[in-house]
Amino acid sequence: MTPVAASPLTLKLSAFVALSEAELAVLARLHGRRRTFAAGRDMGHQGQPDQAAYILSSGWVCSYKIQPDGTRQIVDFQVPGDFLGLRSVLLRTSDHSFEPIGDIQAAEVLTSDLLEAFVQTPRLAMAILWAASRDEAMVVEHLVGIGRRDADARMAHFLLELGSRLALVGIGSKEGYDCPLTQYHLADALGLSAVHINRVLRQLRESGLVTFRDGRVTFDNYSGLVDFAEFDPAYLDQTGPLLK
Amino acid sequence: MTPVAASPLTLKLSAFVALSEAELAVLARLHGRRRTFAAGRDMGHQGQPDQAAYILSSGWVCSYKIQPDGTRQIVDFQVPGDFLGLRSVLLRTSDHSFEPIGDIQAAEVLTSDLLEAFVQTPRLAMAILWAASRDEAMVVEHLVGIGRRDADARMAHFLLELGSRLALVGIGSKEGYDCPLTQYHLADALGLSAVHINRVLRQLRESGLVTFRDGRVTFDNYSGLVDFAEFDPAYLDQTGPLLK
């Protein structure tokens, strides 16, 4: 037990690497600059200027791209314990926007702090890069889902993936989890219309697989849902390849 | 002029960073272990064992995931000058498979060589990481395309993106380029059926925008196609953010 309560990020990384006292301390220090963002207010990040990354500690965020015709595609969601804009900081590249879903709390991480932390604790750096690589794998899986799964399986897979991610930071289980997304968010993430999302959710509910209602996802039949979605969490699990 | 003819990778990186003699030399050395792979023969990389990355020097490769139900989603194509399996090497992670499209030539890059090169020439490392980040941006754009563009715009955008990538390594222009892909490859990449791919191609051809025939893409009306696809190459261009 460190003096500071375990942050979601700490929980997540600890699931894959045993972190030393020193590493935990550095990690805790990275959480120093607490900031709050209000629901819906876009967090800049479209253009170049503010080069900051964040560690999300509570609330959800989505990263998305708007197309010239006004439609939106959500690329990824960030849940507590996830980094936000890590690539922007490391490579001064920023191609999408971020929207807080509900009010959120995040720790601002300055480039200099991050680089310093990397130098002090290379193993921590490795763990963070690994987390980034996991995010990339999720984007790939998302691509596969949109390209090759029908609407029902897409939704089922998506809800399962979110469940796994949340379970890792202690705010979800095989029973279900709280989920602040609207059906519009789901539509923009899954490449479907909001109307169709509604029908898909009804279908899954009536099949006795999952229920999404009043901000809560309930797995009515977890293993049945896993079968239906052909959900294979291998891409989320990749255990310990970084322990060189 | 170095004694060695400029490789596609050198061409690509040079478009973004002015490389020194020393850096060019290191880059040339990375191209030492030439290997050939035959068309269609899968390049392993599904499981864990062989931890090698490649620099593609001629021919095309696609990286894909197969789903339990047998359908395939192509995540990305690699063209000359692209890295292959870079992430697998750095993070011992490998989630998709590679298929050479036609016979290919690639330089095998051992983890040790790569790390050594990174230590010797940090600027080169930065350039390579930047290229990796660009690949990631392409995957994101691919996701957006599948999620939010209809079949015609999707195809148009895809052909334009490939054109830009090839132009950068000197084997394509606004006139067109040679393209070894079959309509099945296009289908698996764009998340459409092969039959529909054929109809879409006909439609684009009859609109006088692009022609894809006999292994060649011809831009019949480049700017018209750009308009139609709403193609904005910003995500490919990100010039020089890495020159700290």
Place this chain on the structure above:
DNA sequence: CGAACGTTTGAGCATTTTCAAAGGTGGTGG
């Protein structure tokens, strides 16, 4: 109370898929 937002449902329509079949091409072995 009204406004804004999110959910739910119906009906008709559009895009894309599936199934089926035919034609072209290149390579290989007899």
Place this chain on the structure above:
DNA sequence: CCACCACCTTTGAAAATGCTCAAACGTTCG
């Protein structure tokens, strides 16, 4: 050298999946 086979392209017709338009209902918030 020809025949055959595998692979790719092309087309039609029917079916399915998901979309758009439209409208109603519920909730929250000021």
